[in-house]
Amino acid sequence: MNAHTVTLANVLTIQKLSKKFGERFAVNQASWSAQSGQIICLLGHSGCGKTTMLRLIAGLETPTEGSIQLERKVLWDPYQQVQAEERNIGFVFQDYALFPHLSVLENVMFGLKKIPKHERQSIAENALKHVSMSHHIHSYPHTLSGGEQQRVALARALAPKPHVLLMDEPFSNLDHRLRDQIRQSTIEILKQTSTTTIIVTHDPEEALQIADQIILMHQGKIIQSGTPKQLYFQPKTLFAARYFSDLNEIKTQIQDQQLHTIFGNIAIPKHLTSNNEIRCYFRPHQLRVNRIKTENSLAAKIISSNFLGYSQLLKLKIEAEDKVLIAYVEYSQHYDQADTVYLSLDLSQCFFYEANDSIETHQSST
Numbered sequence: 001m002n003a004h005t006v007t008l009a010n011v012l013t014i015q016k017l018s019k020k021f022g023e024r025f026a027v028n029q030a031s032w033s034a035q036s037g038q039i040i041c042l043l044g045h046s047g048c049g050k051t052t053m054l055r056l057i058a059g060l061e062t063p064t065e066g067s068i069q070l071e072r073k074v075l076w077d078p079y080q081q082v083q084a085e086e087r088n089i090g091f092v093f094q095d096y097a098l099f100p101h102l103s104v105l106e107n108v109m110f111g112l113k114k115i116p117k118h119e120r121q122s123i124a125e126n127a128l129k130h131v132s133m134s135h136h137i138h139s140y141p142h143t144l145s146g147g148e149q150q151r152v153a154l155a156r157a158l159a160p161k162p163h164v165l166l167m168d169e170p171f172s173n174l175d176h177r178l179r180d181q182i183r184q185s186t187i188e189i190l191k192q193t194s195t196t197t198i199i200v201t202h203d204p205e206e207a208l209q210i211a212d213q214i215i216l217m218h219q220g221k222i223i224q225s226g227t228p229k230q231l232y233f234q235p236k237t238l239f240a241a242r243y244f245s246d247l248n249e250i251k252t253q254i255q256d257q258q259l260h261t262i263f264g265n266i267a268i269p270k271h272l273t274s275n276n277e278i279r280c281y282f283r284p285h286q287l288r289v290n291r292i293k294t295e296n297s298l299a300a301k302i303i304s305s306n307f308l309g310y311s312q313l314l315k316l317k318i319e320a321e322d323k324v325l326i327a328y329v330e331y332s333q334h335y336d337q338a339d340t341v342y343l344s345l346d347l348s349q350c351f352f353y354e355a356n357d358s359i360e361t362h363q364s365s366t
C-alpha cells in the first residue's frame with residue numbers, strides 16, 4: 001500500500017438487501033457500502049426503490065432478506081434486529097416533518113431525549129447556530145420559509161450526532177435559486193461535521209454535484225455505483241449513460257476488427273464480445289461544431305437553435321445522411337438556423353453498447 005493511501009472503514013454495509021411488497025420487489029438484492037464522512041446519493045426514477053432503501057436502513061420497514069450493518073454492529077439480518085429508535089440514525093424527511101405545535105428549539109430538543117435534560121438546550125442551541133438559525137429559536141415552523149424549515153430539520157437530525165444521516169429528497173420542495181444555496185450550505189455542514197450521509201434524489205445534476213458516490217437504481221436493482229465521474233464518463237449501460245443527459249446515437253458496422261461510423265473508425269471495444277449490432281452514443285456537448293471543414297468532419301445544416309444563456313442547443317441535420325444530431329455549443333459562437341457547419345467527434349470518448357442492451361445490472365463493486 002502507498003504510504004499516503006488512507007483506508008476508510010465502512011460505516012454502513014448493505015448486503016443482498018431485498019424488500020418485497022406482495023409479489024413485487026421494491027429493493028432487489030442490493031449491495032453497497034458507505035465510508036466515513038461520505039455523501040452517498042441514491043439516484044433513480046420515481047418508484048425505483050430509493051425511499052424504501054432509506055426506510056429499511058432507518059428500521060421503518062422490515063427487509064425480506066439480506067443484511068444491514070452499522071460499523072461492526074448488525075442492524076438487521078434474519079437472526080438479529082435492532083429497533084429503529086436504537087439505531088442512532090438520523091432522518092430528514094422530504095416534508096421535514098417538524099412538529100407544528102413546538103417551537104424551533106423544542107423541535108430540535110425533541111430529538112435529544114436520551115441526553116440528560118440539563119444538557120439538551122445547549123446542544124439544541126448549538127445545532128441551530130450551526131445551521132444559522134439562532135435568531136429563530138422561539139419561532140414556530142409555520143412562520144418559517146421552506147429553506148428555514150429544512151435547516152431546522154437538519155439541525156434536529158444532526159443534534160444527537162447520528163452515526164449516519166438519511167435525507168429523503170431534502171431539496172425538492174425548495175424553489176430553484178434557493179435550492180442551490182441551501183444545498184451548498186447543507187453540504188458544507190455535512191462535510192464540517194464529517195457526517196456520513198445517504199441522500200435520495202432523482203435529479204442527476206444534484207447527484208453529480210454533491211455525491212462522493214452515486215448508487216444508480218432501477219426497478220429495485222443497482223444498475224451501477226461509483227464516483228460521479230465514473231458514472232458520467234464510464235456508464236456501463238445505456239440506461240446509466242442516458243440518465244445523465246440526452247444522447248446522440250449513430251450506427252456502426254464491423255469490418256476488419258474495426259467499428260466503422262460516419263465519423264471514422266475505431267477498434268472494437270473489449271467489453272463487446274457478441275456478434276450483435278453495436279451502436280455508438282455520445283453526449284450533445286461531445287459533438288464538435290466548426291465553421292471550417294476539417295479532416296473527417298461532416299457537413300450539416302442547423303435546423304434549429306435554442307438560446308440557453310451561456311450555451312446554445314443546436315439541432316443539426318447531416319447533409320449526406322438522414323440523421324439529426326444535437327449539440328451544445330457556447331452561445332458566444334453565434335450559430336444561426338440554416339447555417340452550414342462541420343461536425344467532428346472523438347470516437348475514443350464515445351459509449352458503445354449492443355443494440356439490444358437496455359438494462360444490464362451490475363452488483364456494486366465499490
Ligand SMILES: Nc1ncnc2c1ncn2[C@@H]1O[C@H](COP(=O)(O)OP(=O)(O)OP(=O)(O)O)[C@@H](O)[C@H]1O
Nearest residue numbers: 021025026044045046047048049050051052053202
Ligand atoms: N408500503 C408499501 N406498500 C406497497 N408498495 C409499496 C410500499 N412502499 C413502496 N411501495 C412500492 O415500492 C416501489 C418503490 O417505492 P419507493 O417509494 O421506494 O420508490 P422511490 O424511488 O423512492 O420513488 P419516489 O422517488 O417517487 O419517492 C414502488 O413501486 C412503490 O409503489
